[in-house]
Amino acid sequence: MILYVQALMDFKTLLLSQPLSFLLILIGLVANLGFEIFAVPLDALLGLLFGYGLLFSINMLYKMLRSQDGIGSGDFLLLSGIGSILGASAIGPILLLGSSLTICTYVISKDPKIKELPLGFGLGFGGIIYLLMLMTLR
Numbered sequence: 001m002i003l004y005v006q007a008l009m010d011f012k013t014l015l016l017s018q019p020l021s022f023l024l025i026l027i028g029l030v031a032n033l034g035f036e037i038f039a040v041p042l043d044a045l046l047g048l049l050f051g052y053g054l055l056f057s058i059n060m061l062y063k064m065l066r067s068q069d070g071i072g073s074g075d076f077l078l079l080s081g082i083g084s085i086l087g088a089s090a091i092g093p094i095l096l097l098g099s100s101l102t103i104c105t106y107v108i109s110k111d112p113k114i115k116e117l118p119l120g121f122g123l124g125f126g127g128i129i130y131l132l133m134l135m136t137l138r
Contacts, residue, residue: 002027006078007124011105016074016120021081028084038134039087047083050091052076075119082127090130097126 002024010016025048031037032044039047055076062070083091102122106114 003082003124003127007121007128010074010118010120010124014072014116014118016072016078018074018077021074021077024078024081025084028081028086031085032087038085039089043087043089044084046088047086047091048080049083050088051080051083054091054095055079071119075123078120078123082123086127086130086134090134094123094126094130097129098122098124101125 002020006016006020006024028038028044029048032039033041038044055071059069059071059076062068079091079095082094086094098119099122102117102119105121106117
C-alpha cells in the first residue's frame with residue numbers, strides 16, 4: 001500500500017513522503033530482522049544500504065558532471081525502503097523495472113515540456129511488480 005501511495009504521489013507532484021519511506025524502511029527491517037519474511041537479515045541490511053547508496057552515487061556523479069542534482073533524495077529513501085523489505089538482490093531488477101516504467105510513461109505522454117521524470121513512480125510500481133512475481137514463484 002505504501003509503495004502504491006508513494007508511486008501515485010510522485011507521479012502527480014514529483015514529491016515523495018519521507019515519513020512513508022522511513023515507515024517502509026522500519027517495516028522492512030522489523031519483518032526481515034525479526035521474522036525473515038522476505039529476506040535474511042544481512043540481505044535486508046545490505047538492501048537498505050545499496051538502495052540508498054546506488055542512487056546517491058549516481059546522483060553524485062551526475063552532479064559532478066552537470067553541477068545539478070539528477071535524482072531527488074526522496075528516490076534514495078524509497079529504494080532503500082524497498083531494499084530493506086526485499087533485500088539487496090532485488091535492487092537491480094527493481095531499478096531496471098522502475099527506470100523502464102518511468103521512461104515508458106514519458107514516451108507515452110509525448111509532452112516535450114517535461115523536464116523532470118517521476119522515478120519514484122517507476123520504483124514504486126517496479127517494487128509492486130517484483131513482489132507479485134516473487135509471491136507467484138513461491
